[in-house]
Amino acid sequence: MNQIRIDPERVTSDINRNIFGGNMEMGAASFDYLDVGDSSRTDKSNLRSDVRTALERMNLSIIRFPGGNFASGYHWRDGVGPRQERPARYNQAWRRPVSNRYGTNEFIRFCRAMNIEPYLCVNCGDGNMKEAADWVEYCNGTGETALVKLRRKHGFEQPHKVNYWSIGNEVDSPGQIGYKTPQEYARAITEFSKVMKRVDPQIKVIASAVCSWEDHPLGPQFLYRNTEWIERVQQMLEQGGERINYLAIHRYTHTSEDDPFETYMAFNQDLNERLSTFEGLIGAVCMERRIPHGIGIVVDEWGIMRFPAGFRRDTATTIVRDELGVMHLPANSKEPPRRSGRRIINMEDALVTALYLNAFIRHAYSVRMANSLMPMPPSLWANPASPDRPVIMPTVFYPFDLYNRTCKPMSLDVFWSCETTTGSYENRKYSGMRILDVTAALDKNRKQLVVYVVNQSKDKAAETTIALTSGQFTGNAQVSVINGPDLKAENTEEKPDQVGVKESTLQVSGKSFTFTFEPHSVTALVCAVN
Numbered sequence: 001m002n003q004i005r006i007d008p009e010r011v012t013s014d015i016n017r018n019i020f021g022g023n024m025e026m027g028a029a030s031f032d033y034l035d036v037g038d039s040s041r042t043d044k045s046n047l048r049s050d051v052r053t054a055l056e057r058m059n060l061s062i063i064r065f066p067g068g069n070f071a072s073g074y075h076w077r078d079g080v081g082p083r084q085e086r087p088a089r090y091n092q093a094w095r096r097p098v099s100n101r102y103g104t105n106e107f108i109r110f111c112r113a114m115n116i117e118p119y120l121c122v123n124c125g126d127g128n129m130k131e132a133a134d135w136v137e138y139c140n141g142t143g144e145t146a147l148v149k150l151r152r153k154h155g156f157e158q159p160h161k162v163n164y165w166s167i168g169n170e171v172d173s174p175g176q177i178g179y180k181t182p183q184e185y186a187r188a189i190t191e192f193s194k195v196m197k198r199v200d201p202q203i204k205v206i207a208s209a210v211c212s213w214e215d216h217p218l219g220p221q222f223l224y225r226n227t228e229w230i231e232r233v234q235q236m237l238e239q240g241g242e243r244i245n246y247l248a249i250h251r252y253t254h255t256s257e258d259d260p261f262e263t264y265m266a267f268n269q270d271l272n273e274r275l276s277t278f279e280g281l282i283g284a285v286c287m288e289r290r291i292p293h294g295i296g297i298v299v300d301e302w303g304i305m306r307f308p309a310g311f312r313r314d315t316a317t318t319i320v321r322d323e324l325g326v327m328h329l330p331a332n333s334k335e336p337p338r339r340s341g342r343r344i345i346n347m348e349d350a351l352v353t354a355l356y357l358n359a360f361i362r363h364a365y366s367v368r369m370a371n372s373l374m375p376m377p378p379s380l381w382a383n384p385a386s387p388d389r390p391v392i393m394p395t396v397f398y399p400f401d402l403y404n405r406t407c408k409p410m411s412l413d414v415f416w417s418c419e420t421t422t423g424s425y426e427n428r429k430y431s432g433m434r435i436l437d438v439t440a441a442l443d444k445n446r447k448q449l450v451v452y453v454v455n456q457s458k459d460k461a462a463e464t465t466i467a468l469t470s471g472q473f474t475g476n477a478q479v480s481v482i483n484g485p486d487l488k489a490e491n492t493e494e495k496p497d498q499v500g501v502k503e504s505t506l507q508v509s510g511k512s513f514t515f516t517f518e519p520h521s522v523t524a525l526v527c528a529v530n
Contacts, residue, residue: 002418002464004451006440008471008529010413013365015441018117019357020404021371022060023301024107025068026091026098047113054391055114059404062117062164064300064371065107069093071169072125072177076135079103080154092177104139108160117163119371122196124168124188124208125178133195136165140200164369166206166248166300167192172232173212182228186235193243204245206298207236211250213274214426230281237285241295246368247282248300249274253352254426256307257344261487262423264348265456268355268437269423269430275359279366296368302356303373304349304396345394345491347484347499347520354399354454354482354522358439361403361452364411374400392491395499398482399522402501406450406480406524408441414451418462436462436517447474451525455517458487467512468529475528477506477513482522 047055066074073092079100080086086100104120111118120139122132134147139160141148151159167189171180180188185208193205210229233247251274253267275297282295353372360367374396418436422429437454455462484499491498506515508527517523 002416002436002462004414004416004436004438004453004464004466005469006412006414006449006451006467007469008412008442008444008449011410011442012413013411014409015361015364015407015411016368017061018369019299019360019364019367020060020400020407021062021064021117021119021369022058023064023068023371023373024066026066026070026074026102047110050391052114054393057393057401058374058397059401060114060116062119062369062371063107063111064119064121064166067093067121068169068301069176070098071121071123072127072171074123075127075131076104076123076138077131080105080138080150104135104160105154105156108139108156108162118160119164119166119369120162121166121169122192124171124180124185124192125176127178129188129192129195132165132167132192133199136162136196136199136203140203163202164204164206165196166208166298167196168208169300170211170250171208172210172227172229182232182235185232186239189236189244190240193240197243205243206246206248206300207240207244208300209233209236209247209249210278211301213251233278233281234285237282237291237295238289241286241289241291244295245293246296246298247278248298249278250301251299252301252303252305254305254307260423261348261458262421263425264352264355265421265433266423266425266428266430267352268359268456269433270425270428271356271359272362275363275367279363282366297363297366299360299367299370301373302370304345304352306344306349345396347395347487347489350395350399350482350484350499350522351454351456351487351520353396354403354452355437355456357399357403358437358452358454361407361411361439361441372396372400390493390496392493392496394491395484395489398499398501402480402482402522402524403452406526408443408446408448408450410442410444412440412442414438414440418464419457419460435460436464447528447530449527449529451527453517453523453525455519455521455523457519459519461519462517463514464517465512465514466525471529472511473508473513473527474530475507475509477508477528478524478526479504479506479515480524480526481518483518483520487520 070091070093078087078089080103083101088097088099091098108118122135137147138151139162142159170176171185173179189207197203212227213229251271255263286295360370416436416438418434420432420434422431423433435457440451442449451466481502489498
């Protein structure tokens with residue numbers, strides 16, 4: 001019999017609500033779906049009404065802007081002031097012109113209308129520290145300076161009070177505009193953070209730590225690169241650790257359409273292992289250097305990046321994503337990109353989304369923010385070119401929404417045992433992978449416990465005993481199950497509800513009860529306890 005044993009006294013950390021954050025990258029998609037001018041389909045905040053409804057359902061805590069790769073070539077002054085006077089620029093990261101009609105103030109207005117915390121990423125690619133400090137002053141300044149007067153001239157008398165600022169994006173990737181070696185970036189964050197905090201000492205500074213975890217060639221235009229991520233983290237903490245508040249990592253589920261399902265399960269092992277290793281590295285350097293404050297982890301970008309069948313990451317291929325699908329182009333080809341079809345978001349993606357969230361809750365004492373790619377149009381299925389088409393909620397929405405709605409304030413250390421299997425990810429083999437992935441969170445004041453379980457089996461239900469080591473279950477449990485007819489099930493215009501959530505109640509009392517978790521499912525059990 002599978003077992004889950006929970007001790008309500010084994011609290012590991014509070015859970016920061018900023019783990020339910022998102023990303024908006026200007027170069028990756030049109031922003032017409034957010035700000036559509038005088039259209040009759042908008043509300044008073046200038047949002048497309050159907051998109052606003054979808055975003056309200058997501059209840060994002062924080063959003064990062066303007067990206068992403070885009071940020072490494074973005075100059076904020078291009079995106080403020082009268083729209084008709086803003087210069088269009090060619091963005092080298094996404095290799096397309098950008099009108100700059102959507103900029104700082106539009107983003108802040110959107111965040112305030114949606115009760116979302118804004119988070120800005122400064123240009124540490126072809127930008128400099130003065131530009132970064134000026135942006136802080138424009139947004140947060142209160143004195144009679146030229147930049148504060150400029151913001152007021154643009155219609156914003158009160159400061160924006162942006163608390164979170166990251167210094168660059170993916171600076172450890174050789175393909176990034178303004179790639180920096182460990183030594184160069186350590187120097188950059190030291191000086192950027194110094195001038196930015198002199199403008200506003202209250203801001204929280206986030207350093208771009210690791211996106212390139214594995215060594216791999218990036219095509220003929222680059223040499224074979226070692227990631228050097230351990231040296232990189234050590235250097236930035238040693239030089240700038242006293243001024244930075246968080247280290248940002250990116251971790252995508254890189255898979256191909258023809259990968260076996262076990263690859264997704266193995267990625268879950270890889271993710272938790274890397275989070276634990278990264279925590280240990282931060283702790284060791286902070287202890288050695290006597291850094292006086294705790295430094296948290298921000299998972300700045302996460303999600304599923306599925307490549308076309310047969311694609312190998314170690315070949316010279318450029319992958320370009322757009323708002324409606326995936327294109328791929330061999331680096332030595334002169335042919336135009338070929339669209340491989342619309343983006344696939346299926347039940348597999350929903351399971352992986354829940355596995356990410358389980359990891360963030362499990363590592364809650366270190367992971368203090370996490371920003372998914374979900375607010376972008378491909379995830380919302382909101383096509384700017386066809387505003388009359390309904391917004392289809394993708395499969396990944398449902399676990400994000402379920403965890404966001406039901407998550408309690410404190411993370412618990414959970415014991416569980418179940419059937420195991422094997423799998424591999426990025427040429428690393430894992431054995432003893434548990435079919436069930438389990439986390440739990442507690443609200444002591446309301447006397448509520450939530451247990452999250454992902455059954456990663458393709459075809460086996462899992463009858464499981466859930467038991468408390470102290471206290472008792474005292475009434476109905478609210479049961480929420482996310483599932484679809486099979487692992488490849490998607491939500492489409494023709495079948496918008498293939499994957500969704502089923503709600504029910506279960507009478508539970510005493511110290512334990514038994515529940516059967518459906519194959520390939522995500523389940524939340526919200527229980528009253530005392």
